[in-house]
Amino acid sequence: MDNKLILMIPGPTPVPEQALLALAKHPIGHRSSEFTPIMGEVFQNLKWIHQTQNDVLVLASSGTGAMEAGIINFLSPGDRVLVGSNGKFGERWGEVCQAYGLNADIITAEWGKPLDTEQFREKLEADKEKQIKAVIVTHSETSTGVLNDLETINRHVKAHGEALIMVDAVTSLGAVNLPIDEWGIDVVASGSQKGYMIPPGLAFVSVSAKAWEAYKTAKLPKYYLDLGKYRKDAAKNSFPFTPPVNLIVALQATLQMMQKExxxxxxxxxxxxxxxxxxxxxxxxxxxxxxxxxxxxxxxxxxxxxxxxxxxxxxxxxxxxxxxxxxxxxxxxxxxxxxxxxxxxxxxxxxxxxxxxxxxxxxxxxxxxxxxxxxxxxxxxxx
Amino acid sequence: MDNKLILMIPGPTPVPEQALLALAKHPIGHRSSEFTPIMGEVFQNLKWIHQTQNDVLVLASSGTGAMEAGIINFLSPGDRVLVGSNGKFGERWGEVCQAYGLNADIITAEWGKPLDTEQFREKLEADKEKQIKAVIVTHSETSTGVLNDLETINRHVKAHGEALIMVDAVTSLGAVNLPIDEWGIDVVASGSQKGYMIPPGLAFVSVSAKAWEAYKTAKLPKYYLDLGKYRKDAAKNSFPFTPPVNLIVALQATLQMMQKExxxxxxxxxxxxxxxxxxxxxxxxxxxxxxxxxxxxxxxxxxxxxxxxxxxxxxxxxxxxxxxxxxxxxxxxxxxxxxxxxxxxxxxxxxxxxxxxxxxxxxxxxxxxxxxxxxxxxxxxxx
Missing domain, CATH: 3.90.1150.10 (Aspartate Aminotransferase, domain 1)
Known part of the structure; x- marks a missing residue:
């Protein structure tokens, strides 16, 4: 039947009426007195859903853009990274590393099986010279429905002490517990058309103080995805580049729903x-x-x-x-x-x-x- | 009065009811049989409004993301480029060139005045060894309301014969004549919240065959903004990364309005x-x-x-x-x-x-x- 479709795909996910109606409102200026308090509320609620006091930045991009930003803002060409790959998205982060000339050590598992956390432990323990700069893991692998054991992998990263941990949480954020501050997760990327219950077009990156330290010396080129620019403007509840205001007003509505639940x-x-x-x-x-x-x-x-x-x-x-x-x-x-x-x-x-x-x-x-x-x-x- | 605001800023611009109502429709899957024909129509109408047979690619980003993509996909570190700068956006493209290690020669004019086309002619004529790889110009400078004389600058670029011409048409596309094929403009970037009459969140890049030739040897790193990926999928009316489907359905509506006008x-x-x-x-x-x-x-x-x-x-x-x-x-x-x-x-x-x-x-x-x-x-x- 026409107009009867229910989405049960991993994204876009269904959008509640409150958000659809918010989308249909006339846009407002992104540097206006109307927008600033909305953005203030949205930034606060994003921290809440991320369980963090870290910066949570908002990009106009797909989840891939956010994850790429999460990788390239804190690393330099030739940096050694460990990448977990047991599905399409794990593979993608390997490709991003390759595109930017990182020295990526890929830990694979069969599609449909979880990553072997012991392989992370071994590689991290063997790295006495602390050359591994980051460990990149897909939390919920959308292509296979596998949830990787992030908590254990992260424990090994913490034992290493130097490496940053970067997480694709595109289909886990807002669906499964990911206590960023409690676990000390440095970078977490996600996208609007998933647990956030709004259409695609916004993406999110949470960044720890340790990652911001790495940002200072990171040498990969960037401009649109330069998170430092977003951080600076987020402090004023603003954006370096025009944000998708209608999607943000819809996000305001769904974050309120989530808080209520x-x-x-x-x-x-x-x-x-x-x-x-x-x-x-x-x-x-x-x-x-x-x-x-x-x-x-x-x-x-x-x-x-x-x-x-x-x-x-x-x-x-x-x-x-x-x-x-x-x-x-x-x-x-x-x-x-x-x-x-x-x-x-x-x-x-x-x-x-x-x-x-x-x-x-x-x-x-x-x-x-x-x-x-x-x-x-x-x-x-x-x- | 509440809900009475009229936007007369340079973007976001007012959005017609057809587009607002389209935004409020339940999202559909971006790899579905419903979406493919919509995207086919949108790609066709984008070519129409761009007056081109070149690829017109669609990104989830602001106009800046599209312009950055237009610059970095066709150049390599150290390449010499001429950048026109007579306002905030001209300055920005200079910053992008700097971020990517391009050798940018900035031609400035006072804010509020147009770029001096003669300076472009002189630099281009002096470049006997054809080291200038690209000329980057802001057509309508949003920060000052100046329309630069793109037609004349482009004529000098054509006389040079080698350099690509890359245009920020963010506030000119759909407002003033920019006959891409007739003039032979290689790269044109624009954004949804301007002449397109929909909210921010989508951006567009038109790419000529000559630019695609340069793409083959261009060495700047990229992934999310890698236009080759978008081109490959656009051939199937699809996307490499999840597109903002609601904005695209709204764009379908406004492009139909524009065709009618x-x-x-x-x-x-x-x-x-x-x-x-x-x-x-x-x-x-x-x-x-x-x-x-x-x-x-x-x-x-x-x-x-x-x-x-x-x-x-x-x-x-x-x-x-x-x-x-x-x-x-x-x-x-x-x-x-x-x-x-x-x-x-x-x-x-x-x-x-x-x-x-x-x-x-x-x-x-x-x-x-x-x-x-x-x-x-x-x-x-x-x-």
Whole structure:
């Protein structure tokens, strides 16, 4: 049906009415007396959701722009860095390092498996001369639905003592606990079309005092992505370059919603959505791509064998107006991904699983008892 | 009054209802069958408004990001470039060149005066060894309301034969004729919150075949702003990184409006708005900051002497809900700027001038006959 589509992809995620209506307001000047207090509130609430007193800067870019800024502002050509790579986004940060002439040591894991934290420990312990300047990790790997064990990797980085830790939290921020100040995470990048519940166009970077120290001597060239400029203007609730004001007014609305819900409740909700989705998928005898022990609360990847994942997506889209994501790169056609990030309720999971069951029946897949998926999800919601 | 504000700053510019309503639509997936045809249409219409068959690429960034991309994708460290600088934005492109280690030869003119095209001719003619790789010019200098003589500068670049010409058209594109293919302009950068009539968040770069040749050997590091990635995906009406889908749907709406109005009519309207504004300001005996011969059709800067420009802005904002821009950097407090770019009609100029007259009276400025400004504007509209 027209205008009936539900997004259950890992981004853009659904946007609540408050934010959509805010988007439709006439823009205001970004150097006006109306905008400054809005930005002041937004900066404060960004610190709140980042659980930090560090600067949280706002860029007009995709999440990739923010992550690139997070990498290039604190490093110099030839710097040795450790990069975790177990999916499309880990690979991307390796490419960024290569583009900027960093000496990147890539720690890989199979797509769908978490990074081996021991490999980080070994490399960091072996680095007696403290040549490793940064460790770059994707927290929730959007391409596979794997949540890497950031807490443990970070502990090894802290034991090293010198290296900065830089985190792609694009699909983890606002979905899973990431206590930046408590853990001492130096750089955290994220994007608006994910846990923030607004459309794409804004990205965020949180920067620690230790990272700002590194900034002083970092030599990679930059201008638009020069975070020093953003920091200077953020102190006046302003921007060095024209910001997307409508998106910021929408963000003001969703951050208020998030504050009302509370961080603990937001994390618990995502945990519940993940559990319900995974239990339902198991009840349908469909293989999960990531193990339970490393499952992202933002996205669940499913790797069906007896039925074609692209066919499932087609039926869901055409008949039930639900958009789910396919696999990327070599996983194309091998997995489909259910996004449950941001403005997603228990009801949305019931809707998705009920529709998935119906689609599976249409495709002749009969390795499950009709209703079993919904029952398994409902059981999670009532436990 | 609440919610009564009219923007007459050089950006963000007013946004028509069609675009505001498009912004408020639920986002769609950027790799979906719904998005691809929209993007196909948008790319086509962007070529139309750019008067080119060159690639016109779309970035999630401010205009500065697009201009930086336009510079760094086609040059290498140490390359000699000529940069025109007669305002804040010309200065900025000099800073970008410096940040990237280019050998920039800055041709300056006083703020408020146009660049001297002869200086470009001399430097280009003297460059027998063809070491100048690019000439970088701001077309409409937003900070001063000066329109530089791009056509003549470009003729000198063409006579040189080797250098690329790169243009900041942020406040000229969609306001004044810039026939990219006819003139052979290699790189043109612009931003969404200007002539495009949508909020900030998108930026555009048009790239010629000659520039793509230079891209092959250009050595400045880049990833998020690597235009080669955007070109590759644009061929499939897609993006390398998540685009701001809501802004693109709004852009689809405004590009359709622009097509309906027609390029010639759009340019004529801006010319008329400029003329009416300038005639009115003259009738109020207020000094214009830029000469008639180099006046931007997007913005008129006024440099009052007997009355304080910041006071004028304050009264206009507070009493008449009209936002005009102040001066930047050393022009702060010396000028105010009337934006008449994008979704601006003859009526808006009458409104602005009538309100300006009333504000001047309040401030005790009596060097004009009340009504004279509006009469002068009306005369232009009826000539």
């Amino acid at each position: 509370g961080l603990e409740n937001i994390f618990a909700r995502h945990q519940r959505l993940k559990n319900a989705t995974r239990e339902a998928v198991k009840a349908l005898s469909l293989p999960l791509f990531a193990p339970d022990s490393a499952a992202s609360p933002a996205i669940t990847a499913v790797a069906p064998v007896q039925v074609d994942s692209e066919q499932i997506r087609k039926v869901l889209k055409k008949k039930y107006d639900i958009a789910m994501a396919g696999g990327q790169d070599h996983l194309k056609g091998k997995i489909f991904r259910i996004g449950h990030l941001g403005f997603v309720s228990d009801r949305d999971i019931l809707t998705a699983i009920a529709s998935l069951e119906s689609a599976l029946l249409e495709l002749g897949y009969d390795a499950f008892t009709p209703g079993a998926g919904v029952a398994a999800a409902a059981k999670v919601f009532n436990s | 027609g390029l010639e009519n759009i340019f004529a309207r801006h010319q008329r708005l400029k003329n009416a504004t300038r005639e009115a300001v003259k009738a109020l005996s207020l000094p214009l900051f830029a000469p008639d011969s180099a006046a931007s059709p997007a913005i008129t800067a006024v440099a009052p002497v007997q009355v304080d420009s910041e006071q004028i802005r304050k009264v206009l904002k507070k009493k008449y809900d009209i936002a005009m821009a102040g001066g930047q950097d050393h022009l702060k407090g010396k000028i105010f700027r009337i934006g008449h770019l994008g979704f601006v009609s003859d009526r808006d100029i009458l409104t602005a001038i009538a309100s300006l007259e009333s504000a001047l009276l309040e401030l005790g400025y009596d060097a004009f006959t009340p009504g004279a400004g509006v009469a002068a504007a009306a005369k232009v509209f009826n000539s």
